[in-house]
Amino acid sequence: MAIKERISPIERKPEERAKDFLEVSLGFDEERAITEARRCLQCKNPPCISGCPVGIDIPGFIKQIVEKNFENAYKILKKYNSLPAICGRVCPQESQCEKACVLNKVGQPISIGNLERFAADWASRNNVKDEVLIEKKQNKKIAIIGAGPAGLTNAAEMAKRGFNVDLYEVFHTAGGVLVYGIPEFRLPKEIVRKEINFLKNLGVDIKLNLPVGFAIHPRKLLEEYDAIFIGVGAGTPKFMNIDGTELNGVYSANEFLTRINLMKAYEFPKTDTPVKFAKKVVVIGGGNTAMDAARSALRLGADVTIVYRRSENEMPARKAEIFHAKEEGIKFKTLTQPIRYIGENGKLIGIECVKMKLGEPDESGRRRPIPIEGSNFIIETEIAIEAIGTQSNKLLLSQFKGLELNKWGYIKADEFGRTSIPKVFAGGDIVTGSATVILAMGAGKKAATAMNDFLS
Amino acid sequence: MPEINKIVEKKKLAYGIHMFWIKNEYVAKNAKAGQFVIFRIHESGERIPLTIAGIRDDEFRVIVKAVGKTTYEMCRLKAGDSILDIVGPLGQPSEISKFGKVLVIGGGVGIATIIPIVKELKNKNNKVDVILAARNKNYFILEEEFKNVDNVYFVTDDGSRGFKGFAHQMMEKLLEEEKYDISWAIGPSLMMKACSEIAEKHNLKIWVSLNSIMVDGTGMCGGCRVRIGNELKYTCVDGPEFDGRLVDWESFNSRLIQYKEEEQIALQKYLEKVGEPTWL
Numbered sequence: 104m105a106i107k108e109r110i111s112p113i114e115r116k117p118e119e120r121a122k123d124f125l126e127v128s129l130g131f132d133e134e135r136a137i138t139e140a141r142r143c144l145q146c147k148n149p150p151c152i153s154g155c156p157v158g159i160d161i162p163g164f165i166k167q168i169v170e171k172n173f174e175n176a177y178k179i180l181k182k183y184n185s186l187p188a189i190c191g192r193v194c195p196q197e198s199q200c201e202k203a204c205v206l207n208k209v210g211q212p213i214s215i216g217n218l219e220r221f222a223a224d225w226a227s228r229n230n231v232k233d234e235v236l237i238e239k240k241q242n243k244k245i246a247i248i249g250a251g252p253a254g255l256t257n258a259a260e261m262a263k264r265g266f267n268v269d270l271y272e273v274f275h276t277a278g279g280v281l282v283y284g285i286p287e288f289r290l291p292k293e294i295v296r297k298e299i300n301f302l303k304n305l306g307v308d309i310k311l312n313l314p315v316g317f318a319i320h321p322r323k324l325l326e327e328y329d330a331i332f333i334g335v336g337a338g339t340p341k342f343m344n345i346d347g348t349e350l351n352g353v354y355s356a357n358e359f360l361t362r363i364n365l366m367k368a369y370e371f372p373k374t375d376t377p378v379k380f381a382k383k384v385v386v387i388g389g390g391n392t393a394m395d396a397a398r399s400a401l402r403l404g405a406d407v408t409i410v411y412r413r414s415e416n417e418m419p420a421r422k423a424e425i426f427h428a429k430e431e432g433i434k435f436k437t438l439t440q441p442i443r444y445i446g447e448n449g450k451l452i453g454i455e456c457v458k459m460k461l462g463e464p465d466e467s468g469r470r471r472p473i474p475i476e477g478s479n480f481i482i483e484t485e486i487a488i489e490a491i492g493t494q495s496n497k498l499l500l501s502q503f504k505g506l507e508l509n510k511w512g513y514i515k516a517d518e519f520g521r522t523s524i525p526k527v528f529a530g531g532d533i534v535t536g537s538a539t540v541i542l543a544m545g546a547g548k549k550a551a552t553a554m555n556d557f558l559s
Numbered sequence: 560m561p562e563i564n565k566i567v568e569k570k571k572l573a574y575g576i577h578m579f580w581i582k583n584e585y586v587a588k589n590a591k592a593g594q595f596v597i598f599r600i601h602e603s604g605e606r607i608p609l610t611i612a613g614i615r616d617d618e619f620r621v622i623v624k625a626v627g628k629t630t631y632e633m634c635r636l637k638a639g640d641s642i643l644d645i646v647g648p649l650g651q652p653s654e655i656s657k658f659g660k661v662l663v664i665g666g667g668v669g670i671a672t673i674i675p676i677v678k679e680l681k682n683k684n685n686k687v688d689v690i691l692a693a694r695n696k697n698y699f700i701l702e703e704e705f706k707n708v709d710n711v712y713f714v715t716d717d718g719s720r721g722f723k724g725f726a727h728q729m730m731e732k733l734l735e736e737e738k739y740d741i742s743w744a745i746g747p748s749l750m751m752k753a754c755s756e757i758a759e760k761h762n763l764k765i766w767v768s769l770n771s772i773m774v775d776g777t778g779m780c781g782g783c784r785v786r787i788g789n790e791l792k793y794t795c796v797d798g799p800e801f802d803g804r805l806v807d808w809e810s811f812n813s814r815l816i817q818y819k820e821e822e823q824i825a826l827q828k829y830l831e832k833v834g835e836p837t838w839l
């Protein structure tokens with residue numbers, strides 16, 4: 104039997120979408136969803152499930168789509184994953200569920216992410232209410248620090264189990280990277296808002312603008328709560344720290360994206376937070392963050408080049424995002440490493456780079472980039488955005504004495520989020536280092552199980 | 560509406576310099592000398608850092624100098640109004656212990672900023688001399704709060720009160736006669752830089768409080784970075800106080816004006832909307 108081609112989602116034209124911040128992909132319509140769902144072989148021992156960090160019953164929900172029971176499909180998803188509309192959009196499916204799909208070996212894998220998104224969007228459009236099912240009320244209090252995917256998931260799980268949950272967040276909006284990092288055109292903020300409203304319906308008390316460690320001492324939390332979950336993320340940006348890093352025009356991707364996403368700088372001066380507009384922008388890095396920064400700069404009207412020290416094969420960004428970036432006209436300069444920023448009167452005017460070649464594989468298994476001597480050249484630009492990675496957020500940790508960290512400065516925790524302090528659990532990027540939304544959610548969920556055991 | 564973030568008292572101290580007492584018990588109960596808060600006054604507002612310049616019960620005080628759109632807007636608020644978002648306390652507290660003899664210099668709104676530090680130094684039984692510097696005699700705000708220090712020296716640019724000249728010149732004069740164990744200088748960056756140079760010359764440790772442009776104030780954006788010696792530090796989480804002798808003042812100053820054009824547009828638009836800023 105010939106294996107049919109996988110169905111593509113509906114996407115807005117590159118020349119149109121590159122001018123605004125509206126969503127790029129519109130996902131599947133009913134017809135496409137059903138056609139794609141029919142391609143699924145409904146495997147007896149489905150390998151796709153083991154590729155999903157939260158073990159969603161993938162053939163199960165897909166079967167419901169084939170049978171046009173979209174509401175049931177959504178309900179199955181919700182049993183495993185409280186944020187399917189988000190994961191369907193931002194999971195790196197090609198290295199998770201879709202990589203494991205049997206069809207991947209003989210043709211194209213099932214478009215699991217798009218089907219998941221379809222079911223979730225359908226439910227949202229048709230006002231399917233999430234059941235607010237709370238098990239018997241427990242007379243115990245939980246504090247959760249950080250309202251990113253890890254904290255949000257842990258909060259939902261604990262509230263459903265009947266605990267009293269206080270969720271502390273230092274920003275004026277809950278969502279973590281989902282609201283300040285990932286741009287609107289990839290993840291509309293309305294979706295995040297809906298999920299947060301659901302938490303409120305579960306009775307979670309969301310306390311915004313609260314820097315835990317400073318406004319509330321960890322000691323006090325330990326006294327007042329029966330258990331604590333830490334999900335403060337790995338949000339502190341690293342810089343290459345080459346000459347000229349302090350020049351005006353050099354940004355971290357986090358700053359650039361936060362100004363645009365959270366503070367809506369693209370509407371300046373209607374909003375009060377500015378961001379520099381420039382004709383030419385260079386983004387340094389090859390991950391999701393680099394793609395997001397590059398595509399945001401493009402939408403502000405810049406000519407954008409991504410500079411990456413290895414080749415495109417080694418880029419850690421989702422393939423779909425690299426593809427979208429290219430479609431929109433972003434240029435890629437791979438095998439290139441910046442070595443110095445050049446400034447004039449405190450402002451960036453150019454970047455000195457050196458060409459690279461790939462040597463033997465390093466610890467990460469990727470081929471190590473080696474500079475080619477004498478290949479130096481200069482790229483002229485007024486804006487450079489570094490997206491070379493982040494490290495653990497110290498805001499809380501600097502104040503939390505006695506909590507054991509690993510050698511990279513992340514919290515030491517086991518598979519269930521148990522830390523060196525019995526009452527304290529942790530999960531997400533602050534344990535693993537920068538990873539993915541679904542892994543952070545999985546960690547929040549697993550920790551909830553362990554917290555429940557600990558408290559009963 | 561909950562009482563949180565409500566302005567309970569508001570007073571104009573000098574032209575364009577306004578004092579606010581605000582209700583927020585998280586800030587009031589936890590703030591230590593040297594720390595700051597971040598305000599966002601409305602939905603489309605910017606996040607701006609302000610130093611905590613006093614505490615009583617569950618209220619804290621900030622002194623705001625109008626320099627651009629947000630601070631102009633802020634000065635227009637009245638008692639009874641509320642601030643949409645207040646985050647804090649943030650930043651590392653001043654490192655205060657019993658040193659012996661201390662020199663503290665405050666310039667402009669920096670006069671208000673040094674109040675909690677001076678108070679804490681006195682609590683720790685230090686001898687404290689203070690230099691207060693202002694444009695002219697009308698800008699010595701909250702002067703009555705320095706009553707229990709050992710000596711106060713006034714400095715004005717125009718000589719309308721006390722020593723005529725700049726804070727660092729007064730500082731140099733004192734250092735030639737007296738010996739201090741440590742010093743603080745908080746005010747305009749040119750003043751802090753000049754004082755740091757004098758301190759360096761006299762081999763005196765000097766703390767300055769850097770007013771970098773910030774976004775989040777939680778170590779998440781790196782926009783407030785500053786070079787301290789050979790290291791890149793984040794003002795919001797590693798500071799705001801640093802050894803003034805190690806600060807790379809040149810890049811610090813040029814980072815302060817990185818949004819100059821945008822700031823001008825924002826203020827101009829605002830003034831077109833509201834008219835003459837008669838409230839300042």
Ligand SMILES: Cc1cc2nc3c(=O)[nH]c(=O)nc-3n(C[C@H](O)[C@H](O)[C@H](O)COP(=O)(O)OP(=O)(O)OC[C@H]3O[C@@H](n4cnc5c(N)ncnc54)[C@H](O)[C@@H]3O)c2cc1C
Pocket residue numbers: 193194195248249250251252253254271272273274277278279280281284285313314315316334335336337338360391392395421496498499530531532533537538539540541543
């Ligand atoms: C630009 C960008 C694009 C990305 N794209 C993708 C993608 O496409 N797919 C994907 O799967 N992953 C992506 N990621 C990674 C993913 O977003 C993260 O792995 C995930 O958000 C981690 O979740 P978390 O809950 O651990 O932490 P975070 O999302 O970082 O949330 C932590 C929260 O804790 C708060 N906090 C910190 N300290 C305190 C304190 N002391 N008190 C109170 N609150 C505090 C922070 O303000 C924040 O809201 C991307 C990341 C970035 C930056």
Ligand SMILES: Cc1cc2nc3c(=O)[nH]c(=O)nc-3n(C[C@H](O)[C@H](O)[C@H](O)COP(=O)(O)OP(=O)(O)OC[C@H]3O[C@@H](n4cnc5c(N)ncnc54)[C@H](O)[C@@H]3O)c2cc1C
Pocket residue numbers: 595605607608609610611621622623624625626627628629630631668672769770771772773799815816819822823825826
């Ligand atoms: C830790 C910290 C504590 C601070 N404490 C106080 C305080 O107690 N009282 C107070 O009045 N201000 C304080 N500031 C400065 C205050 O945050 C800025 O004045 C404010 O953000 C300016 O916003 P704006 O929109 O009104 O002006 P903008 O339009 O942003 O700026 C207008 C003008 O002010 C200059 N400017 C911009 N940002 C700053 C800055 N961070 N510092 C100095 N000048 C700046 C610009 O170069 C421009 O010329 C503090 C800053 C920091 C980082």
Ligand code: SF4
Pocket residue numbers: 154155156157158159161184190191194195196199200201215216219541
């Ligand atoms: S949650 Fe992510 S990994 Fe799991 S099935 Fe959905 S898209 Fe795939």
Ligand code: SF4
Pocket residue numbers: 142143144145146149150151152161162203204205206213215
């Ligand atoms: S492995 Fe692929 S084909 Fe098999 S059940 Fe999973 S999604 Fe369907």
Ligand code: FES
Pocket residue numbers: 772773774775776777778779780781782783784793794795796
């Ligand atoms: S203000 Fe963003 S890191 Fe300091």
